[in-house]
Amino acid sequence: xxxxxxxxxxxxxxxxxxxxxxxxxxxxxxxxxxxxxxxxxxxxxxxxxxxxxxxxxxxxxxxxxxxxxxxxxxxxxxxxxxxxxxxxxxxxxxxxxxxxxxxxxxxxxxxxxxxxxxxxxxxxxxxxxxxxxxxxxxxxxxxxxxxxxxxxxxxxxxxxxx
Numbered sequence: 001x002x003x004x005x006x007x008x009x010x011x012x013x014x015x016x017x018x019x020x021x022x023x024x025x026x027x028x029x030x031x032x033x034x035x036x037x038x039x040x041x042x043x044x045x046x047x048x049x050x051x052x053x054x055x056x057x058x059x060x061x062x063x064x065x066x067x068x069x070x071x072x073x074x075x076x077x078x079x080x081x082x083x084x085x086x087x088x089x090x091x092x093x094x095x096x097x098x099x100x101x102x103x104x105x106x107x108x109x110x111x112x113x114x115x116x117x118x119x120x121x122x123x124x125x126x127x128x129x130x131x132x133x134x135x136x137x138x139x140x141x142x143x144x145x146x147x148x149x150x151x152x153x154x155x156x157x158x159x160x161x162x
Contacts, residue, residue: 058082059145059152066160067139070130072103075139075159077123080116086145089113090124093140093156100128100139116145126159134161 060079067073080086090102091111103125104112116122126139138161143154 057152057154058150059086059088059143059154061143061154061157063157064159066162067126067128068162069128069132069134072125072127075102075124075126075141076143076157077121078116078143078145079121080118080145082145082147082150083118084147085118086116086147087113088116088122088143088145090141090143093142096138096140098129099131099134099137099161100126102141103127128161137161 058081060081062077062079064074064076067075076090078088078090080088089111090104092100092102097110101108101110102112104114104122108127112124114122128134128139139159141157141159143157145152
C-alpha cells in the first residue's frame, strides 16, 4: 500500500503541474487571441469607408501640386462619382483664412458650398494674397460632400505656395 500512495501523490503532482502550466499558458497567450464573447456592443449604423486614393473616392479630388502668391489658380477639382447629386463644401482651415479666398463660379470666401451633379467635375480656385511672406508656406483646406445616405470627408489637405 505504501507504493500505491507514493504513485498517487506523484500522479497528483504531475496533474497539478500540468494544470498550472495550462493556466500559465492561457494567461500568456490568451491576450494574443480575440475573445469570442461579449456582454454588450454598440455600432454606428452609418457606413464609413476609408479611402486611400482621392481620385477613386465617391468625391474624387484632383488637388494642385502648388499655387502661387498674388494669383488666382486651381486649388482642387472635385468629381462626383456617386449616383446622385451631392452638396460639396470646401473650406480653408483657420491657418489659411487670412492668406487666401476660395472662388467657385464667381462666389468668393473662406468656405464655398455648391451642388454637384453625378459624373461632373467642379473647379475650386484659390486667390492667394500677393505677399512675399507667403512664399514657401501652404494653403490648408478641408472638403466634404453629402447626399442622401452618404457623406465623404477629405480633411487636412495641403497645397504649397511657391
